[in-house]
Amino acid sequence: MSKQFDPNDRYAQEAKKQGYRARSVFKLEDVQNKFRVLKPGNRVLDLGAAPGSFLQFISKVIGEKGLAIGVDLQKIEPFPESNNIFTYIGDIFEDSIYERIAKDFNFNQFDVITSDLAPKTTGVAFMDGGRSLNLNLKVLDVCGKYLKKGGNAVMKILPGFNEGELVGPAKKMFKQVKKTRPRAIRKSSGESYIVCLNKL
Ligand SMILES: C[S@@+](CC[C@H](N)C(=O)[O-])C[C@H]1O[C@@H](n2cnc3c(N)ncnc32)[C@H](O)[C@@H]1O
Known part of the structure; x- marks a missing residue:
């Protein structure tokens, strides 16, 4: 097995244990430890949520x-x-999914939107980066429609695209936009996260 990729590394073992x-x-x-994006009582939309570890964590914090x-x-x-987690099978590009959620819960404004x-x-x-950019531009669009003023967003990015194409529009929507690379990201992976704070 390569040294770079160990499917049973210490984070995987710790996740299982917990x-x-x-x-x-x-x-x-x-x-969350760095930016305090989530708060107790928040309504959170998690895009690309399967199998569900973000949801498990969010559930505990909120x-x-x-x-x-x-x-x-x-x-x-x-x-x-x-009892505070609900899930939908759907494509984030289909607006009907947000309409269904709004109808089921009788609201359409979230405090936080996370995307992994x-x-x-x-x-x-460049192909993977381009696809990641497309996904994240849609997440920004969803933030524009369904994230409250003052709300926060977290989105995963893959390398291979011009980050200005995402960070530029994000900076117009949020007071602060920061890039972070959590320690649990595998050394072999170029991914990182864009953290958007305080929607204008
Ligand atoms: C890395 S996984 C998410 C892991 C999750 N955060 C967790 O903690 O369990 C990425 C997910 O994005 C989903 N995904 C990719 N494109 C999607 C789309 N267009 N609509 C909805 N989900 C999508 C995939 O099905 C996959 O489950």
């Missing part, structure tokens, strides 16, 4: 007065231990 569905949880935990809604192309198994969306990768940096 009952999380994926090691990605520690990326969001790191973002507590019983909060609400976490996850959307993914893939089915997300239920969370019997939490990942495109199907090809290994060709």
